[in-house]
Amino acid sequence: MLLTIDLDSDTPIYQQIRDRVVEAVAAGTLKAGDPLPSTRQLGVDLGINFHTVSKAYDLLRQEGVIRINRKSGAVVRRDHGSGPPEAGFADAWQSRLRTLLAEATTQGLTRDDVLGRSQDVLDGFAGGRS
Amino acid sequence: MLLTIDLDSDTPIYQQIRDRVVEAVAAGTLKAGDPLPSTRQLGVDLGINFHTVSKAYDLLRQEGVIRINRKSGAVVRRDHGSGPPEAGFADAWQSRLRTLLAEATTQGLTRDDVLGRSQDVLDGFAGGRS
DNA sequence: CATCTGTTCTATTACTTGTATAACAGATAG
DNA sequence: CTATCTGTTATACAAGTAATAGAACAGATG
Numbered sequence: 001m002l003l004t005i006d007l008d009s010d011t012p013i014y015q016q017i018r019d020r021v022v023e024a025v026a027a028g029t030l031k032a033g034d035p036l037p038s039t040r041q042l043g044v045d046l047g048i049n050f051h052t053v054s055k056a057y058d059l060l061r062q063e064g065v066i067r068i069n070r071k072s073g074a075v076v077r078r079d080h081g082s083g084p085p086e087a088g089f090a091d092a093w094q095s096r097l098r099t100l101l102a103e104a105t106t107q108g109l110t111r112d113d114v115l116g117r118s119q120d121v122l123d124g125f126a127g128g129r130s
Numbered sequence: 131m132l133l134t135i136d137l138d139s140d141t142p143i144y145q146q147i148r149d150r151v152v153e154a155v156a157a158g159t160l161k162a163g164d165p166l167p168s169t170r171q172l173g174v175d176l177g178i179n180f181h182t183v184s185k186a187y188d189l190l191r192q193e194g195v196i197r198i199n200r201k202s203g204a205v206v207r208r209d210h211g212s213g214p215p216e217a218g219f220a221d222a223w224q225s226r227l228r229t230l231l232a233e234a235t236t237q238g239l240t241r242d243d244v245l246g247r248s249q250d251v252l253d254g255f256a257g258g259r260s
Numbered sequence: 261c262a263t264c265t266g267t268t269c270t271a272t273t274a275c276t277t278g279t280a281t282a283a284c285a286g287a288t289a290g
Numbered sequence: 291c292t293a294t295c296t297g298t299t300a301t302a303c304a305a306g307t308a309a310t311a312g313a314a315c316a317g318a319t320g
Contacts, residue, residue, distance in 0.1 A: 019229045019232075022229070022232045022233050022236050023228065023229060023232040025232070025235075025236045026231070026232035026233075026235040026236050027232070063237075064237075065236060078236060078237070078238075079236065080235050080236065080238065082238060083238055084238045085234075085237040085238040085239055086237070089237055090239060090243070090247075093230075093233065093234055093237075093239070094247050094250075094251065096230060097230060097247060097248065097251055098153065098251045098254075099149045099152070099153060100223075100226060100227060100230055101156070101248065101251050101252060101255070102149075102152045102153040102155070102156035102157070102255065103152050103156075103223065104215075104223055105155075105156040105210050105252070105255050105256075106152050106155045106156050106195060106208060106209065106210065107193075107194075107208070107215040107216070107219055107223070108208075108210065108212060108213055108214045108215040109214075109215055109220060109223070111252050113220070114248070114252060115245070115248060115249065115252070117220075117224050117227060118227065118231065118244070118245060118248050119245065120224075121224065121227055121228045121231050122231060122235070122241050122244060122245070124228075125231070125232065125235050126235075
């Protein structure tokens, strides 16, 4: 299975699909040029409506992660080797990072805990080698 | 102003309040024992309904960040010096961290970029000194 | 031509978000 | 005791979101 989702999660399904694809690209499981299943096919595989898959793909397209052709379907457009991020991305991203790290700090994770876990996660990504 | 929100953001207001409070606790601007404004007062200050503030406070209470008494209102219950996190928190948190770091990696931020920005953020927190 | 792909449109159901009004209970200050 | 502060609860409403559903269209492919 390329992708698994949790129907009982409070996270919207289309968001879960987006997250799993982004993680797969970061991990190197998906590389630039790799095709994604068609919206209808993935809908059948996951037991959900194809419109929900379409929404996830549209999100990924807006973020520049995939390219969508009418003929060949969705194809990975970007990975860690595709160069630096768009202008403005880094600052907006750091703002979200700040909120997430604040939560960990407030809940009692130490600086070393946080940095150690960050390194562990990055070590699991293909981008960690570049 | 203890707290500022963006009414035009796509992030729900109650979530913004939650985020700002968590960040203030991490930064040391708010410490364990510090009082928060009453829901009605903060509602007036921010120009929003007090039920929205109440929802944010209820979220913070569920997360263990604040304590709510009928007499003294909302008080900060937890900060970086309150000991280790609840069982299960770290793993669930790391799962969200993974998604956020995957996004940065996919968009082209290098490992050093990510770790550098993480350190910068943590340096701005009081927890960074413990 | 039949079939695959994404795209668009409309519709419905259920849930979320924010606002609004009202009332209740406990604590406190006058 | 009364007035006023606090959080809490209940209900309602408007607007938006999430997911499902059916139908149809356009382009590419066998």
